[in-house]
Amino acid sequence: MTSTSLVVAVAVVLPVLVFVLVRAAARRRPADVTPAPAVLAGGHPIFGFATVHGRDRTQQKLMAARTGAPIVNVPNGFSGLLLVNDVEYVKRTFQASSQRLDEGFFSINHSQDVLSIEPEEQWRPMRRRLNQFFTAANVNGMFPKVYASASDTAKRLRATVKAHGDPMLYHDLTPIVQRSVMDSLVRCVFSRPFDEALDTQRIHLIDRLNATMVANFIDHLPVLRYVNPLYREHFRVGQALSELSRKELDDRASLIAELGAESKDVPHDLVSNLLGVGVRPTADDMVFTKKMEVDNINIFFFAGLDTTSQSLLFALALLGLHPDVMAKAVKEVDQVFAELGLDQDDNDAGADDQGDELRITHDDFVSKLVYLDKIVKEATRLYPSASGTSRVIHEDTQIGEHFVRKGTRLFLNFAGIARMPKHFEKADEFYPEHFDEEAVKARDHHAYFPFGGGARACIGFKLAQQEQRVILAHLLHNFTFEIHPQQKIEVVTGLTNNFKGPLRMRILPRVLPGRD
Numbered sequence: 413m414t415s416t417s418l419v420v421a422v423a424v425v426l427p428v429l430v431f432v433l434v435r436a437a438a439r440r441r442p443a444d445v446t447p448a449p450a451v452l453a454g455g456h457p458i459f460g461f462a463t464v465h466g467r468d469r470t471q472q473k474l475m476a477a478r479t480g481a482p483i484v485n486v487p488n489g490f491s492g493l494l495l496v497n498d499v500e501y502v503k504r505t506f507q508a509s510s511q512r513l514d515e516g517f518f519s520i521n522h523s524q525d526v527l528s529i530e531p532e533e534q535w536r537p538m539r540r541r542l543n544q545f546f547t548a549a550n551v552n553g554m555f556p557k558v559y560a561s562a563s564d565t566a567k568r569l570r571a572t573v574k575a576h577g578d579p580m581l582y583h584d585l586t587p588i589v590q591r592s593v594m595d596s597l598v599r600c601v602f603s604r605p606f607d608e609a610l611d612t613q614r615i616h617l618i619d620r621l622n623a624t625m626v627a628n629f630i631d632h633l634p635v636l637r638y639v640n641p642l643y644r645e646h647f648r649v650g651q652a653l654s655e656l657s658r659k660e661l662d663d664r665a666s667l668i669a670e671l672g673a674e675s676k677d678v679p680h681d682l683v684s685n686l687l688g689v690g691v692r693p694t695a696d697d698m699v700f701t702k703k704m705e706v707d708n709i710n711i712f713f714f715a716g717l718d719t720t721s722q723s724l725l726f727a728l729a730l731l732g733l734h735p736d737v738m739a740k741a742v743k744e745v746d747q748v749f750a751e752l753g754l755d756q757d758d759n760d761a762g763a764d765d766q767g768d769e770l771r772i773t774h775d776d777f778v779s780k781l782v783y784l785d786k787i788v789k790e791a792t793r794l795y796p797s798a799s800g801t802s803r804v805i806h807e808d809t810q811i812g813e814h815f816v817r818k819g820t821r822l823f824l825n826f827a828g829i830a831r832m833p834k835h836f837e838k839a840d841e842f843y844p845e846h847f848d849e850e851a852v853k854a855r856d857h858h859a860y861f862p863f864g865g866g867a868r869a870c871i872g873f874k875l876a877q878q879e880q881r882v883i884l885a886h887l888l889h890n891f892t893f894e895i896h897p898q899q900k901i902e903v904v905t906g907l908t909n910n911f912k913g914p915l916r917m918r919i920l921p922r923v924l925p926g927r928d
C-alpha cells in the first residue's frame with residue numbers, strides 16, 4: 413500500500429469507525445433516568461443533542477419520565493444532559509439564558525444564517541429585527557390570509573370528497589392538513605395561494621430535509637460528508653429549497669424597486685419585511701444579507717409546517733376518539749359562523765381569494781373560539797411537537813441543592829412536566845378543561861411551554877395558534893369526521909414528535925345554510 417492510499421484509507425476508515433462507536437454507545441444509554449449527582453456538568457453538545465434528539469424511543473421514555481426529582485442527569489454513554497423537571501427552574505433558566513444547545517452545532521449552521529441556530533451575538537439583532545414582523549398586531553393582521561386559506565381548504569375538500577362519491581370511504585387526513593398549513597404559510601410569507609407545482613415540491617423538500625437530518629451529526633466528521641448519501645441528499649435538498657425561496661425573493665425585490673417600498677401595491681407580508689419594507693431602525697440594526705433573507709424564509713417553512721400540521725393531526729385524532737368533545741367543539745364553531753353570518757354568502761365573509769375584502773377581524777372570529785383553543789392546547793400538552801427546549805447555562809448556578817457548572821446544557825422537559833398530575837388533574841387523559849380559565853390561573857405558568865420561553869421562545873407561536881384554530885374551525889364546520897375503528901395514536905420521534913399516519917377518517921360534508 414502506498415503512503416497516499418494509506419492516508420486516504422485512514423482518513424475514511426477512522427471517522428467511520430468513530431461514528432459507528434458513537435452510535436453504538438448512544439444505543440447503550442439507559443432507558444430510564446438516574447438520580448442527579450450533587451455537582452453537575454454538561455457534556456459535549458453532540459452527545460447532549462443526540463440524547464434529546466435520538467431517533468429511537470428512548471426520547472419518549474425520557475420525556476414521559478415523571479420522576480420526582482426536579483433535575484436529573486441523563487447519561488448517554490459519553491456525557492450527560494440535565495433534564496429539568498421543575499417549573500421554578502424552567503422559569504429561572506428561561507430568564508437566565510437564551511442560548512440553545514443546538515446553537516452553533518448543526519451542520520446546517522456552517523452554511524446557514526438563520527435565526528434558530530445563529531450564535532447568540534448574531535441571534536440577538538436578527539431576532540430584534542424579525543420581532544418587528546411577528547408582533548401581535550401584525551400577526552392578527554394576517555388573519556384574512558389565514559381565513560381565506562382555511563376556507564379554500566374546506567372548499568377543495570368538499571370537491572374532493574364529492575368526486576370520490578363513496579361516503580363510506582376513509583381518507584388519510586395527513587396530506588390534507590399538511591397542504592392546508594403550507595397554503596396558509598405561503599399566503600403569510602408571499603401573499604399568494606398554494607401553487608401546486610412549487611409548494612408540493614416545497615413540502616416534499618421539507619420532508620426530505622427532516623428525513624435526512626441525521627446528516628447534521630456527521631458534519632463534525634467532514635470526510636463522511638462525501639461518503640454518506642444522506643448527507644449529500646440533505647445538502648442537495650437544502651440547496652433546492654433555497655432556490656425556490658431565492659426566486660420569489662428576487663421577484664419581490666424587483667417589484668419593490670419598480671413601485672417603491674411605500675407603494676400600496678407592495679404586499680405587506682414576511683418577504684417584504686425581510687427586504688426591509690416597514691422596518692424601523694434599531695440601535696443594533698442588522699442589515700440582512702441575501703443569504704440571511706433566503707435562509708430565514710426557509711426556516712419559517714421548516715419550523716412552521718410540521719409543528720403546526722402535526723399538532724392539528726393529533727387534535728383531530730383525539731377529537732375522533734372523543735365524540736363528546738367533538739360535538740361540543742362543533743356547536744361552538746357553528747355558533748360563531750352563524751353569529752357572524754359567514755354562511756350567508758357563497759363568498760364567505762366577502763373574502764376574495766386572498767381574503768382582501770374580508771369583513772371580519774381576528775378578534776371577531778379567533779377570539780370567539782374559546783373551547784377550540786382549549787382543545788388545541790390540550791392536544792399539544794399530550795402530544796407536543798417539541799418535547800421541550802434546551803439552554804446552555806452561562807454562569808455557575810445553584811439550582812436547589814445542585815451546583816450546576818457554567819456551560820452545562822439543560823433540557824427543559826416540557827413533555828414530562830406537561831404530564832405531571834401535580835400540574836394537570838387528569839394528566840394522561842384528553843381533558844380540554846385543563847385549560848379552563850380558573851385551572852390556568854391556579855397552575856404555575858411555566859408548567860405549559862410548548863413554544864419554549866423567554867426571549868428565545870418560538871417567534872411564530874401566535875401565527876401557529878391562529879392557523880390551528882382557523883383551520884380546525886373550517887374543518888369542523890364543513891365536515892363530520894368519523895375515525896376508523898382501528899385508528900390508534902402513535903408518535904414517531906424525529907426532530908419533532910409526529911403523528912404516525914395515516915390518520916384515517918371518514919369525511920362527510922355537512923349541509924350548511926346558504927351553501928347547499
Ligand code: HEM
Nearest residue numbers: 528715716719720797798801863864865868869870872876
Ligand atoms: C404548533 C406549532 C409550533 C410549535 C409547537 C413550535 C415550537 C417551537 C419551539 C419549542 C421552539 C424553541 C423555543 C425555545 O427554545 O424557547 C421554536 C422556535 C422557533 N420557531 Fe416554532 N413552533 C411552532 C410553529 C412555528 C411557526 C409557524 C414558525 C414560523 C412562522 C416558527 C418559527 C420558529 C423559529 C424561527 C424558531 C427559532 C426562534 C429563535 O431561535 O429565536 N415556529 N418553536
